Amino acid sequence: MLQNVRAKGPLQFKSSKVTSILLVASACIFATTTGFDAALMNGINIMPSYTQTLKLTTTTKSLNTAAGFIGSGFVSLWIGPVVNHIGRKRGIMLSIIFKLMGVVFMSAAQNVGMFVLGRVLLGMGTGTSGVAASTRRGIGLSAVYTVWYRESGALISAGVTYRTANIEGEWSWRLPCLLQGLFSFACAAVLAFVPESxxxxxxxxxxxxxxxxxxxxxxxxxxxxxxxxxxxxxxxxxxxxxxxEGKQLNYKEMLASRGSRKRVMLAVSVAVIAMMSGNNIVSYYLGDMLTAAGITSTQTKLEINVILNAWCFVCALTGTLLMDRIGRKTMCLLSCMAMATTLFIVGALTKVYGHGHDTSGTYGTIASIFLFQGSYGIGITPLTVLYPPEVLNYSIRSNGMAAWTMAVNISGVIVTFIFPFGLAAISWKLYMINAAWDVLQFVFVLVFWIETKGFTxxxxxxxxxxxxxxxxxxxxxxxxxxxxxEGKGVDSTGAEVDNVQATKEVKTVVTPTVN
Known part of the structure; x- marks a missing residue:
């Protein structure tokens, strides 16, 4: 066995409950920022004051939204080796710095360029956290609460933008931008007590x-x-x-063997499914979808946004609770099937009732959007942060997560920048195309995914x-x-100890594992 070397520095809490709570808390708070940002852009995109202040067109509105993915994609090109060098905790602190800088520029933006810079910096923080924080595995509560609080962040943001929409002038959208910095400060405070990987x-x-x-x-x-x-x-x-085996912590290692290539393929497939299933049309351009469905009132759109995020919160929590019972692959298959079905229905109802003259048809379209987002939330939302770190072994985990982050952001740019033009040009047909894509995702998962439930x-x-x-x-x-x-173990001083047989009487339960 490798020789034990004593390191300097203070140790962390001994209590497994305290350590688990801290891990969960750090994941929860940090993930809240991601959910808050997604719903934030959805909310302020609905606000006329945001569009008027920055004099937005369809192109600049799409650019503002996509800029976060551009920043995250840029940082993913080089952040993997950095995180391997400085460690997971310092990597998360770096992401917090990026996020706070982004919040400042977004909140104070006087033009599109300044807002885009803020979004890019915020995206860099998200990309860095995707590599550093996502290497903290949670078979159970860690990933459970990461998923839960991501949706919680979206719900909080939807509620904030609903209330601030009543503020006269620019602060209706500047205040929500500013408030997302609070989560980064809270995460930094908790992170000080979280153990390193x-x-x-x-x-x-x-x-x-x-x-x-x-x-x-x-x-x-x-x-x-x-x-x-x-x-x-x-x-x-x-x-x-x-x-x-001579494995190195570099990008080349990701393609060095058949097993590594399969791991990266599986991780990247999660990114594509998470971003290209159609959910991001709803996440960022719900207002445009509701306009196409026949709803024009800003207040009504914001109300629907709040209710929809509350619904997604419940669905994501339900899916998380089922993940360790039903399994990752099965949950993904069920979600892909349900998403394809409900998105076909959204397209059909939008085609028939999009004029807004039939109240029942409009309500049916909204209900279908809710069912679609619920189908995504119950299976795909939990898997987004859970499955990739599970299939990536340590030698390629940071760089593999960087590849995952890059795939997320390439897909995100396509969705946030191109889809608004597609929605304006072909309306309901865009939903049909995306639904057909969800069918292909179902086939891919059925053929290539492996089940990781219950394994270290x-x-x-x-x-x-x-x-x-x-x-x-x-x-x-x-x-x-x-x-x-069997055999000898070691204690915290490096001395050998006899291992004791583990029997059914052992009370210890495996808690969230840091990777």
């Missing part, structure tokens, strides 16, 4: 600290507890194997590479008492 610590030679981080999340700081030892040994064995990151290697790179029994077998942890 144990795998990153191990790669830096800080093996004792890595063990203590695992123990702090697994067994209230007890480094000799069997499940802590098992998870730690799995991690170290896999790192040893990667180094013995190291155990997922067996699903993709055909072998697990450690002789440690699977965690689930240790918990069920069907396997025994």
């Amino acid at each position: 144990p795998r990153w610590l191990a790669y830096q030679g800080r093996f004792n600290d890595a063990l203590e981080v695992v123990a702090s999340m697994q067994s209230d700081g007890d480094t000799t507890e069997p499940l802590t030892q098992a998870q730690y040994r799995e991690m170290i064995d896999t790192i040893e194997w990667e180094r013995a 990151l190291e155990e997922i290697d067996r699903l993709i590479d055909g072998t697990k790179h450690s002789n440690v029994p699977d965690i689930v077998d240790l918990q069920n008492g069907t396997a025994v942890l």
Whole structure:
């Protein structure tokens, strides 16, 4: 086993409950910013004061919205190696700095150029967090609450823009832009107490600290507890194997083997599905969709925006609770099928009742939009931040997430910049085209995706590479008492300890794991 090296610096909380709460809180607060931003642009795009102040046309309105994806795509080109070098926590702090700079420029914008710069900086923060924060895996509460609070952020933003729309003048849209900075400050405060990634610590030679981080999340700081030892040994064995195989933390490694190429393909496919399913038309241009459906009142549009985000919140929470029961692949398939069906219905109803003269037809169109967004929220929203880090092993995780971020932003630019022109030009036909694309997504997931439910990151290697790179029994077998942890382990000082058989009487439950 790799030699243990004692590192300097204070240790984190020993309590697994406290550590888990902090991990969840940091993910929740940070993800809230993403949800807030999406609903923010949707809300202010509806406001006449925003359009009038910046003298927006269809082109500049699309540019303002797409600029966030441009910034995120730019930073994804180089942020992977940076995060590998400085660590996950410092990477998240860098993203917070970018976000706060973006908030300042957006809130104070006097013209389109200044607003676009703010959106680019905000996007750079989002792109950086996509690489740094998304490498924190949460099989359970961590990813659960990341999803939950992303939708919560959208709901908060929708409520804020609904209320500020009554403010006379420019502050109706400047105030919501300014308020999103509060979440970044809150995240920075919580982040100070969150542990660093144990795998990153191990790669830096800080093996004792890595063990203590695992123990702090697994067994209230007890480094000799069997499940802590098992998870730690799995991690170290896999790192040893990667180094013995000559694997490097660079972009080239993503294409170096068949397994790595499959991992990247799976991660990128999540990005495309998340952005190209049709949901972003609703997320950013709900006002235009409602106009096409026959609704012209700004107040009514903002009210629908609030209710829709509340509905998405419920659906995302429901999907998150089902994710570990039904499975990732099954949930994605169900969502793709439901999205295709409901989007076909939206297109058909828009074609027939888009003139707005039939109240029942208009209500039917709105109901179909709600069903479509619910179909997306119940399956795709939870998977967006959960599945990619699961299928990317450590040697390519940061750079693989950078590729995921790039795919998100290329798709995002296409959606936010091109779709408004398509909606204006071909109206309901755009929904039909997008629905057909959702059918293709269903086929892709059915053929290529793997199920990762219930496996540790190291155990997922067996699903993709055909072998697990450690002789440690699977965690689930240790918990069920069907396997025994044999051999010697180490404690936090590096001294050898005897491993104790893990039986059904072991009370420890695997908590969210930091990657």
